Amino acid sequence: MIKLCIFDLDGTLADTLASIAYFGNEALRALGAAEIPTEEYRRFIGNGADRLMRRMAAFRFGEYNEALIARLRKRYDAVYAEKPAYLVAPYPGIVELLEALRKAGFLLAVNSNKPDDMTNAVVAQVFPGVPFAKVLGQREDLPRKPDPAAVYEILRSLGVSKEGCVYIGDSEVDLATAKNAEIAAISATWGFRSREALLEAGAQLLADSPAQIPKLLETLSRK
Numbered sequence: 001m002i003k004l005c006i007f008d009l010d011g012t013l014a015d016t017l018a019s020i021a022y023f024g025n026e027a028l029r030a031l032g033a034a035e036i037p038t039e040e041y042r043r044f045i046g047n048g049a050d051r052l053m054r055r056m057a058a059f060r061f062g063e064y065n066e067a068l069i070a071r072l073r074k075r076y077d078a079v080y081a082e083k084p085a086y087l088v089a090p091y092p093g094i095v096e097l098l099e100a101l102r103k104a105g106f107l108l109a110v111n112s113n114k115p116d117d118m119t120n121a122v123v124a125q126v127f128p129g130v131p132f133a134k135v136l137g138q139r140e141d142l143p144r145k146p147d148p149a150a151v152y153e154i155l156r157s158l159g160v161s162k163e164g165c166v167y168i169g170d171s172e173v174d175l176a177t178a179k180n181a182e183i184a185a186i187s188a189t190w191g192f193r194s195r196e197a198l199l200e201a202g203a204q205l206l207a208d209s210p211a212q213i214p215k216l217l218e219t220l221s222r223k
Helices: 017-030 038-044 049-061 066-082 094-103 116-126 149-158 172-181 195-200 210-222
Strands: 004-007 107-115 134-138 165-169 184-188
Touching: 004 149, 017 038, 017 049, 017 066, 038 049, 049 066, 049 107, 094 107, 094 210, 107 116, 107 149, 116 134, 134 149, 149 165, 149 172, 165 172, 165 210, 172 184, 172 195, 184 210
Parallel strands: 004 107, 004 165, 107 134, 165 184
Antiparallel strands: none
């Protein structure tokens, strides 16, 4: 019986593509570099801010060093901290899904590779009425996804077993996280990866809209 739904944030609960592109391009401008088209950022997201900086640098400069990455990250973090929910919005149907799951008695949690303080800030501003039981972003004491450490921390803190949990995300990183944690997974096709890419990464349960999630949860609970 599924009791807990752990959601990825970027690309699953919230459309953050325009937001991340804005902050990334602000960082590039600070270095005197040209912007990167917003759609290119879709391929860069999913492995945390450090990997994002490296992908941006590789796209814009080709070769780069750690000093450049540090300068990018410093500016990115500074502008992000000023307004972390800028240009962020829930995907259509997400708020309704979360309310339906809450009413059905599910515990709700968020796990992101975004830094923990920014993850909590975005969730608080974009989903102010949603009673998430746990919101956990990237912390220095926990390795980032796809390592299962953060999932285990959520399970421990909420007293839920692996069998009672499902991970809902939009990327191959989320699928690998669920696999490594030995929990069920549902892949959202409305996010930053295509249906084909998710299937290639091993997705077995896919949702093309938030409205399909409850039926998939029923399927998992019957197993």
